[in-house]
Amino acid sequence: MPIYEYACPKCKSKFELLRPISKSEDNSECPKCKTPSKRAISRFVSRAKDDMSFLNHMPASTGNSCSGCSSSNCSSCGH
Numbered sequence: 001m002p003i004y005e006y007a008c009p010k011c012k013s014k015f016e017l018l019r020p021i022s023k024s025e026d027n028s029e030c031p032k033c034k035t036p037s038k039r040a041i042s043r044f045v046s047r048a049k050d051d052m053s054f055l056n057h058m059p060a061s062t063g064n065s066c067s068g069c070s071s072s073n074c075s076s077c078g079h
């Protein structure tokens with residue numbers, strides 16, 4: 001899921017949220033003052049690059065084979 005950055009029009013604070021793409025254009029409440037805030041810029045591209053470099057460090061034998069969770073290493077789901 002991509003990370004979106006939101007900017008509060010009232011207190012000017014910025015915050016990031018993990019959201020489905022279908023929700024990316026929806027307003028989100030500022031965590032400080034609860035003002036509905038619009039999306040600022042998408043961080044999806046830079047995060048995607050981080051994900052790719054992370055995958056390159058994975059051992060070839062494991063991969064993302066777990067069907068019980070969305071984790072790529074399954075260290076937290078017991079599989």
Ligand SMILES: [Zn+2]
Nearest residue numbers: 008011030033
């Ligand atoms: Zn605010």
